[in-house]
Amino acid sequence: MTGASAALAEPIVSVIIANYNAAPFIEACLRSVLASDLADIEVVLVDDLSSDEGLALARAIAATDPRLRVIARDTNGGPAAVRNQALAQARGHWVAIVDSDDLVHPRRFTTLVAAGEASGAAIVADDQLVFDDGVASPPRRFLKPADRTEPIRLDLDSYLNRAVLYGPEPDPGFLKPLIRRDRLMSARVLYDETLRIAEDTDFAIRLLLAGLDYLVVPEPLYFYRKHGRSISHRLSLAAVEAMRAADRALSARVMSAYPALAKRCRARARALDRVAALERLIAALKQRRPIAAAAELVRNPAVIPLLRMPIMGLAGKLRGSAPPATLSPADQFKHLLADADAA
Incomplete structure (x- = not known):
């Protein structure tokens, strides 16, 4: 099927992309998505009032491939608001989430749709190759070795157990799923627009709470780019407080429906409390208030293990390697591509 005919039919997959100041990456992202061996796709890119040339780059590609639709917002709403707008425009049987700075394997959508149809799962995701932008170091698999041998099912219990900020398990909120659009619409679940970080985790938990089932296949067909501009790597106290507020409301719903999951909810809340304490500590140090920083440590000694993250980052800069x-x-x-095919 040609790109033009695919754009006229109801597509199998709607790929939604939220774009904000991703000019260095958006062209490569779009070309990897449009190179899918599943031609019957549409791509809905919503630009969140970018100040760089990313919107112009996306429009130039759209002029050559009618499967790509570009929508420009006149206000900045954050990734959750942008994804909700893209979801409202999607027409496919499946909706795929792709970040504007990432890449995908050409086989990705074919593989995940086949897995979803065969299993009946409403949500399907894959393992990832995590790579550092522009660096020749080998990429890293996201899932642990124990989860790479066969597909795994994530129910609400197992998802909550893994979705702990800076916890011991890979957080499944980083996965980029395909979701059956009819099930998504029936569930009436949207992204929480109060969140600018961790909106994916919150969204997935509410989908599971609504009864959708989640399958993860072990093939690493999504390529997750790490770089300094990424929103997901920039926490702030305001962002963490928004996460805590959303988590309190969501945990109340979970525990009301499933009292046995209260332990999971409390573990997630404690993790967010530690991160909030870390952000307060860092803010006090930046403001040259050592007494306030010391008091934060006394009140929240559980934050001490988290200090290794900023300290190791600073040590790397000081080493000047x-x-x-x-x-x-x-x-x-x-x-x-070669690493994914060899996995």
């Missing part, structure tokens, strides 16, 4: 070998975007994508 030689910069790593770099790769061009095209070469990096080729390496990722």
